[in-house]
Amino acid sequence: MAQLYFRAGLHERPAQFDHYFRRYPDYGMHAAGYCVVAGLEWLLDWMRAARFREEDLAYLRAQRTRAGAQLFADDFLDYLRHHGHFEAISLSAIPEGRVVHPGVPLSVVRGPLAMAQILETALLNQLNYQTLIATKAARIREVSRASMVLEFGLRRGQDRGANAGTRAALIGGADFTSNVGLSSTMGLPPKGTHAHSLVQAYLALGQSELDAFRAFAEVYPDDCILLVDTVDTLESGVPNAIRVFEELRAKGHKPVGIRLDSGDLAYLAIQAALMLDRAGFADTVIVLSSDLDELVIWQIQTQIAAEAGRYGADADAIIHRLVYGVGTRLVTSHGEGALGGVYKLVAIHDGTDWRPAIKIADSPAKMTTPGLKQTWRLYDRRGLATADMICLDEEDPRRMEQIVLRHPVEPSMFRVLEPTALSGMEPLLVEVLREGHLVYDLPSLEAMRERRRADVERLDAGVRRIVNPHIYHVSLSQRLWDLKQELRRRLESGD
Amino acid sequence: MAQLYFRAGLHERPAQFDHYFRRYPDYGMHAAGYCVVAGLEWLLDWMRAARFREEDLAYLRAQRTRAGAQLFADDFLDYLRHHGHFEAISLSAIPEGRVVHPGVPLSVVRGPLAMAQILETALLNQLNYQTLIATKAARIREVSRASMVLEFGLRRGQDRGANAGTRAALIGGADFTSNVGLSSTMGLPPKGTHAHSLVQAYLALGQSELDAFRAFAEVYPDDCILLVDTVDTLESGVPNAIRVFEELRAKGHKPVGIRLDSGDLAYLAIQAALMLDRAGFADTVIVLSSDLDELVIWQIQTQIAAEAGRYGADADAIIHRLVYGVGTRLVTSHGEGALGGVYKLVAIHDGTDWRPAIKIADSPAKMTTPGLKQTWRLYDRRGLATADMICLDEEDPRRMEQIVLRHPVEPSMFRVLEPTALSGMEPLLVEVLREGHLVYDLPSLEAMRERRRADVERLDAGVRRIVNPHIYHVSLSQRLWDLKQELRRRLESGD
Helix, strand or coil: CCHHHHHCCCCEEEEEEEEEECCCCCCCEECCEEEECCHHHHHHHHHCCCCCCCHHHHHHCCCCCCCCECCCHHHHHHHHHHHCCCCCCCCECCCCEEECCCCCCCCEEEHHHHHHHHHHHHHHHHHHHHHHHHHHHCCCCCCCCHEEEEECCCCHHCCCCCHHHHHHHHCCCCCEEEEHHHHHCCCCCCCCCHHHHHHHHHHHHHCHHHHHHHHHHHHCCCCCEEEEECCCCCHHHHHHHHHHHHHHHCCCCCCCEEEEEEEEEHHHHHHHHHHHHHHCCCCCCECCCCCCCHHHHHHHHHHHHHHHHHHCCHHHHHHHEEEEEHHHHHHCCCCCCCCEEEEEEEEEEECCEEECCCCCCHHHHHHHCCCCEEEEEECCCCCEEEEEEEECCCCCCHHHCCCEECCCCCCCEEEECCCCEEEEEEECCEEEECCEEEEEEEEECCHHHHHHHHHCCCHHHHHHCCCCCCEEEEEEEEEHHHHHHHHHHHHCCCC | CHHHHHHHCCCEEEEEEEEEECCCCCCCCCCCCCCCCCCHHHHHHHHHCCCCCCCHHHHHHCEEEECCEEECCCHHHHHHHCCCCCCCEEEEEECCCCCCCCCCEEEEEEEEEHHHHHHHHHHHHHHHHHHHHHHHHHHHHHHHHHCCEEEEEEHHHHCCCHHHHHHHHHCCCCCCEEEEHHHHHCCCCCCCCCCCCHHHHHCCCCHHHHHHHHHHHCCCEEEEEEECCCCCCCHHHHHHHHHHHHHHCCCCCCCEEEEECCHHHHHHHHHHHHHHHHHCCCCEEEEEECCCCCHHHHHHHHHHHHHHHCCCHHHHHHHHHHHECCCCHHHCCCCCCCCCEEEEEEEEECCEEEEEEECCCHHHCCCCCCCCCCEEEEECCCCEEEEEEEEEEECCCCCCCCEEECCCCCCCEEEEECCHHEEEEEEEEEEEEEEEEEECCCHHHEEEEEEEHHHHHCCCCHCCCCCCCCCCEECHHHHHHHHHHHHHHHHHCCC
């Protein structure tokens, strides 16, 4: 396509592409009520470094047409050599960590048509996946309440891509990760526990689980978390852990806790908690792992709440001491392994003016929303987000006397808000790159997390539900709606 | 764990870890009948380059215990500086592209306990994902019969990890990919088509779909595949494509085909084929895309077979000309986004002898199979694989008078085979690394594909089914079964 644009003289035409997703992830029986956007910083790192190297150009030059001729001509390859970078690209985006919704442009790219087109795959690859995982992590955060969440997914992610998943999980809701390299990149300490193989090694050498635990406590007296399910959790693992904890206590150390990785985690957590309590270790944590996700965690909490009383245990205290180690199902977004984010041409410059572009697909829901736009988030009198309104770039809803929110597809559906019904409104897109130059302060991990916490706090409780959430309103302004209808009429009538 | 082993003087103890998966991927309503192993070459590349750099050691040195002390001691960090590499590791593996089954060690690692343990996450990360995707690709290959399959998933994979997915897809069954960088790495030409934005750009500039198609044909007269669903597939896209194809033909070029990316692909393929046939372009291809996977492709073929006749079209000829562009659902292994491959300690050297290690988990199915092993594939008189038998390393089934195949878990289930009932048997593991040195010729992509084709051809038709496959037998030899039982008894009785 880039060579075609080059040949047709269109390659330097300014164009705009919007990146957005059309629907929330649906994990099978339950769809998300909101997403958390992530991936921008790593995309920017890539864009600023990406170049066509001589070896890339040599590979392209070697490509042949079916008739045996050179597929990419030398003048085009020369264009790529000198202009095949993103230094002419401008980019606006919704900052990482923010809550986002379907149909709203998450990033908007403007620049020469050829290079803006070449950017498509890399942008989608990086933003779709991190947004998918930040969203899953936010759901796990939601059910985990105040408990610590540890990301454990590196062994089950997609090769090096798992690092991007870990980063997104940390933005979206995980506190720490066992991924050491990524922890280093993000400036966090890594957090994990030992594996079954430690106990197995000691057993194979004729020693015992207790010997293995003692060896661990010897090396890590102040960071002692013991995995108790290698032999038998309640008959062997927990009693041995308690014995080692008592030895640590006698030497003035404070044991941290145990990990359960198999079996009925709710039942075992109750029983282990009772045993630890009786031994005077009520302040230790119980780390759970083994194919956890937001529904499994919710189910464990529900079972503990229902069952703890029958064993004379305090359900709230048990739930409060849980730590969740979440691996496979977080890094792969179990139930929905991809975010369907798309990158659509929405405007192109004809030399005089910007011309909106539109695609009429089979379903109105897939029709792109044309032109240059800004999205405003409207907050109701409670301070909660009530709608995202996509407007024309030049519109400012703060100056509207009445705010008309049009459903993006259904002509008969709209809402009218008086400005007095709102406590505030803010634009979501910020300028990030201006012709290749970074004009944006990249936020720290803590700032992205704070943004996510603040945005989630300002969602209605119904939208925050992890199952069957209320549908958040994403609307078009009246003027944008009118433009979309007019373009459609024009295209259908062949004008 | 490595520091603990270092402190306990166990870090240089020879140890063996097996990598295997416990069950086939289950994509929701349908489980796989076999897997295709992949990922080894990239793992080897990583292993041969991996080192603890000074910056890594500095990060580790900065880690603190909860009591504020240095978590990793200087003598241990010094050990990592000098021995923190995989030069003492030996590795055997089942070659990439081979058909594999649950419970069979796909790779076997032997080496100093500390570094063999440190390898765990990287090995699982690389082999699990590529095996998952090669398996999905093999399923798509199975339903696609002789048709070309193009991999389109880069935009929906996990960041850089998508490249590993593309590689595995090419081993498992995809012919080409639109991922240009990975095509270059693998020595293939990239294959793709243009996007909707090409037509949109022309429309926005006041030109037509026909103008866009003509521009494409002008630049790529011998490689002309046109995406026909931007405006209206049958009313606009296909007629415009045919007009451009006629112009190409008049100039002596041979048009390649069209792509359908939305709507009822089976219906549209029939109608488009009829239109192309009537215009004399019966030898053009019809590329299908839009969330394809093995079931969707099967459904499309079934619908074409059932419906083509009513329109006077030849179903077989239509199915024969289809090309499948498979993206999201291949690169994410739709329905099962992770392979649950594990890495388990199975033996450790006590200074005199190898000592088998075992983990007794809650379920017998999760019990590890101990010791040093080789897996033999047995072929029946038809030349089809009838079972994989996991043996002790020193056993050679070619010298057995009777072959007893024990079910890995159920004591009452076994099969006895006379050697005369078999046409052949072969060991699956080959030696790859001997103390860090490559002692294995890395096969070409074509060799890996050929291995996969040959192995799939030697599966029973029932095992090849994409839905409800027959269960292939993975068995233990009598001696291995006896060892496992004895270890279990010993561990349970506390001896």
